[in-house]
Amino acid sequence: NAGVMQNPRHLVRRRGQEARLRCSPMKGHSHVYWYRQLPEEGLKFMVYLQKENIIDESGMPKERFSAEFPKEGPSILRIQQVVRGDSAAYFCASSPPNRGYTYEQYFGPGTRLTVT
Amino acid sequence: GNSVTQMEGPVTLSEEAFLTINCTYTATGYPSLFWYVQYPGEGLQLLLKATKADDKGSNKGFEATYRKETTSFHLEKGSVQVSDSAVYFCALQANAGGTSYGKLTFGQGTILTVHP
Numbered sequence: 084n085a086g087v088m089q090n091p092r093h094l095v096r097r098r099g100q101e102a103r104l105r106c107s108p109m110k111g112h113s114h115v116y117w118y119r120q121l122p123e124e125g126l127k128f129m130v131y132l133q134k135e136n137i138i139d140e141s142g143m144p145k146e147r148f149s150a151e152f153p154k155e156g157p158s159i160l161r162i163q164q165v166v167r168g169d170s171a172a173y174f175c176a177s178s179p180p181n182r183g184y185t186y187e188q189y190f191g192p193g194t195r196l197t198v199t
Numbered sequence: 200g201n202s203v204t205q206m207e208g209p210v211t212l213s214e215e216a217f218l219t220i221n222c223t224y225t226a227t228g229y230p231s232l233f234w235y236v237q238y239p240g241e242g243l244q245l246l247l248k249a250t251k252a253d254d255k256g257s258n259k260g261f262e263a264t265y266r267k268e269t270t271s272f273h274l275e276k277g278s279v280q281v282s283d284s285a286v287y288f289c290a291l292q293a294n295a296g297g298t299s300y301g302k303l304t305f306g307q308g309t310i311l312t313v314h315p
Binding site for chain 1: 235241242243244245248288292301302303304305306307308
């Protein structure tokens with residue numbers, strides 16, 4: 084059973100370009116979460132999605148960031164007009180639909196974004 | 200809002216030493232609590248969890264007990280190995296109506312280095 088897949092693993096963008104990060108959840112998982120890890124910091128929640136729905140986007144910056152999880156295909160985190168401060172590791176996690184009463188989250192290997 | 204505080208790091212130990220990493224939390228209700236481990240260049244792996252007061256989570260020789268009276272979830276291991284060198288994150292997940300769901304709130308992480 085494959086784990087959570089993220090690609091690319093490393094992404095370099097120049098200031099002003101767009102970055103697209105992809106996440107394929109584990110088989111059977113319908114919930115996806117995105118987290119950002121800035122250098123020397125812990126992980127900060129960004130957005131929680133189910134298929135075709137954004138459930139909680141309270142951690143998303145108001146501008147330039149968007150996320151989707153379409154009916155078919157991976158979840159996409161999109162960053163428009165990247166700035167140096169966007170350089171970070173972006174982790175995706177997935178969880179199954181109601182299994183017991185704790186939605187355990189399984190993490191992918193992350194995408195390390197570098198903005199030059 | 201919810202928050203997690205971990206002891207300041209980094210922590211450096213000799214092999215076979217006893218490990219404690221402190222974690223305290225602030226949350227309403229009865230959150231679920233987790234410890235995750237991150238090895239260099241990798242994503243987070245769930246180490247252990249506890250979903251209600253006085254529960255003890257354990258895995259690979261690590262243990263943590265959910266103490267509601269002190270709002271703590273300290274991580275312990277009786278005898279660490281070099282291979283335990285990693286970053287350890289304490290996290291909580293809100294609980295509503297007996298179901299934990301949604302975003303994880305992480306502590307800042309504690310870097311553990313174990314020397315032979």
